Amino acid sequence: MGRKVTVATCSLNQWALDFEGNLRRILRSIEIARNKGAKYRLGPELEICGYGCWDHYFESDTILHSYQVLAQLLVAPVAQNIICDVGMPVMHRNVRYNCRVIFLNGKILLIRPKMVLANEGNYQEMRWFAPWQKSRKAEDHFLPRMIQELTKQELVPFGDLVLATKDTCIGTEICEELWTPHSPHIDMGLDGVEIFTNSSGSHHVLRKAHTRVELVNLATLKNGGIYLLANQKGCDGDRLYYDGCSMISVNGSTVAQGAQFSLDDVEVLTATVDLEDVRTFRAEISSRNLMASKVVPYTRVKVDFALSCHDDVLVSTSEPIQWQFHSIGEEISLGPACWLWDYLRRSQQSGFFLPLSGGLDSSAVACMVYSMCRQVCQAVSNGNKEVLADVQRILNRDDVVPQDPQKLCGQLLTTCYMASQNSSQDTYNRAQELAEQIGSYHINLNIDGVVKAIVEIFRLVTGKMPQFLVHGGSSRENLAMQSVQARVRMVFAYLFAQLSFWSRGMRGGLLVLGSTNVDESLRGYLTKYDCSSADINPIGGISKTDLKTFIQYCIERFRLLSLRSIVSAPATAELEPLAEGQVVQTDEEDMGMTYKELSVFGRLRKMGKAGPYSMFCKLINMWKEICTPREVAEKVKHFFRMYSLNRHKMTVLTPSYHAENYSPDDNRFDLRPFLYQSSWPWQFRCIDHQVMKLEGAEGDQDFEDLV
Incomplete structure (x- = not known):
């Protein structure tokens, strides 16, 4: 009797509504799984239509086209003699469900709807789908006629059932249900x-991969079993990057690990496991067996098919492996780079344009593009034909076979140092040196003439000439004089992105890259519609602290030695006049808080669900060694004043790679108002009263009763 089975799980780079491309990748994954001897193939969630369809799920077209793809899968020769498990939306009794459709040899075995929907953070599945709430129950589902004609089935089971093959039993979970x-x-x-x-x-x-891997291994550690996780990969056309990381676990140990970041559109992971290992593992756990004896049974869908073969004595099984996790520097190097590659090849553009200031943030973005070029060259070297075809299409040259990351970077990345009278020689040199080391096509220009022309027009119309603070102007004038420089840079960025290739006799346009980090967005330390406004922003969800770690990684891994001076230099916008040629303006002084403090504020505000008073109460303990309660109170109040005054800027924030759970992006993730009572009178009074109590002073008794 056979007892060894080979199973396959996949990571696919699916794209929302790309039904043709999605079908091609699914078929290829099934073919690879079959060639590796697998009898069961699992794919990622909603792989037929792409996970990120969002409000397109409301459209009947999305379900129609999903069924059309399913029809082709059912009759595909490569999908025969292997159980295929694919994801798509299904309408059952006029209710839309997120489903797995499991089929074998042209027959649908089961449609299993998702029972627990992801509905927090970036996910809004309850907006489009209903959860299946009938545990261990199923109903008859009437198939559409186009499927009936192929399968000769009118009804199929729809619900929470499991499959019973000749040799084992298979159960389905969908994403959130594991969590x-x-x-x-x-x-x-x-x-x-x-x-x-x-x-x-x-x-x-x-830092999320650790949690995902632990959840999968723990799923079979206490109860025994074989666990297959399939995951989407790629950008899917949105802010998120799905990082693959598919895996197979047996009895609490990983036996197969997929790549977390990869430019391969299709990755198939297989493992051969011994069913008897599961049975003997479970037999030893008496507490588990006692619970099993009184469990409510699942209805089984009988399948006349075996995953094992009769003569498998000489077949070797997959051994446990140690999971290899990436460091934070590696994650930032690989994840945003893969996301950038997806956006570039799918946007039909010819490269990127980056305003390179010589500071840490824009330098980090440049390094991400350079990392992307390294990954592209490595993928081509490894024989990835899809990546090679994409490069040749982007560069409009069929004879190109990229091998040198610096040369490729020169073809795909244009960097530009936009100097003004307030720019220092140090930042000019740092930008120039970094551009030379990564190989980008670098431009230097001066914006003073345009800035002066704009200010002169204002003088002619109003009769007033605004001045910087150091020249006798007011704070309002000073801010306006800074902002006009920043906004002029945005205009130049888009002008050069559209026409720089044209001026060089080349085809195509460029995507403009932003370089505002998550902490600056949270504080609102950016000018609305300035050079922080771009097409996409690779670092918009990454903290300044983590970016410094990434820069250090680039110094060590890529030998970009020019970054040493960049990482040690104080962050500055260089929008105010220099003093004897030296920068006097620094970001942290302007913001009135450090980047490290901002990260703490961000995590407490979003992840800790803390308002001003709750944040103060937490921080007086967290910072008790470095700040008095009164100092903590002033820091918290200053943060919330600035946060509320600048919250409106988040409504036009450039779409960013989502890497932090305290992202302030209010378009999809952070659903807070953008018009606040910025003085927070009630909340701040609570804080002040608590400070007085801690300092031993008498508070207002009536107000004390309220708090």
Whole structure:
């Protein structure tokens, strides 16, 4: 009797509404799985239409085209004699569900709807789908006629069932269900399910991979079993980057690990496992067996098919491996670079344009593009034909085979130092040196003439000439004089992005890259519609602290030695006049807080759900060694004043790579108002009263009763 089975899970770079491309990648993954001897193939969540369709799920076209793709999968020769598990939206009794459709040899075995929907942070699945709430129950689902004609089935089971093949039992989870306190795999495992499958659309966040891997391994550590995780990869046309990281776990140990970041559109992971290892593992756990004896059983869909073969004695099984995690520097180097590559090749543009100031933020973006070029060259060297075809199409040259990252960077990245009378020689030199080391096509220009012309027009119309603060102007004049420089740089960025290739006799346009980090966005330390406004922003969800770690990684890994002076230099906008040729303006002094403090404020505000008073109460303990309660109070109040005054800027924030859970992006993630009572009178009075109590002073008794 056979007992060894080979199963496959996939990471696919699917794209919302790219039905043709998605079909091609699914078919290729099935073919690879079959060639590796797999009898079960699992794909990522909603892989047929692409996970990030969002409000396109409301459109009947999305379901129609998904069924059309399913029809082609059902009759595809490569999809025969292997159980295929694919994801798509399904309308059942006029209710839309996020489903797995499992089929074999042209027949649908089961449609399994998602039971727990992701509905927090970046996810709004409850907006488009309903959860299936009938545990261990199913209903008859009437197939559309186009599918009936192929399968000769009118009805198929729809609901929370498991598959019983000739040799094992298979149960399904979908993404969020793994993350819930009482996951379906718990009861399924107690009922004898031996193989668990999970199709995910799980995006990359810094440091998240550890949690995902632990959840999968723990799913089978206490209960035994085989767990397959499939995940989407690529940008899917949105702010998120799905990082693959598919895996297979057996009895609490990883036996197969997929790449977390990769330019491969299709990655198929297989493992050969012994079903008897699961059975003997479970047999030793008496507490598990006691619980299993009284579990409510699942209805099984019987499948006349075996995953194992009769003569498998000589077949070797997959051994446990140690999961290899990336460092933070590596994650930032690889994730945003893959995201940039997806955006570039799918946008039909010919490269990137980056205003390179010589500061840490824009330098980090330049290094991400350079990292992208390194990955592209490596993928081509490894024989990735899709990447090579994309490069040749982007460069409009069929004879190009990229091997040198610096040369490729010169073809794909244009950097520009936009000097003014307030720019220092130091930042000019740093930008020039970095551009030379990464190989970007570099431009130097001066914006003073345009700035002076704009200010002169204002003088002619109003009769007033604004001045910088150091020249006797007011704070309002000073801010306006800074902002006009920043906004002029945005105009130049888009002008050169559209026409710089034309001026060089080349075809195509460039995507403008932004370089505002997550902490500056949170504080609102940016000019609305300035050079922070761009097409996409690779660092908009990354903290200044993590960017410094990334820059240090680039120094060590890429030998970009010019970054040493950049990482040690104080951050400055260089928008105010120099003093004897030296910068006197620094970002942290302008903001009235450090970047390290901003990261703490951001995490407490978003992840800790803290308002002003709650944040103060937490920080007086966190910072008790370095700040008095009164100092903490002033820092918290200053942060919330600035946050509320600048919140409106987030409504036009450049779409950013989402890497931090405290991102202030209010378009998709942070649904807070943008018009506040910026003095926060009630909240700040609570803080002041608590400070007085801590300092031993008497507070207002009536107000004390309120708090």
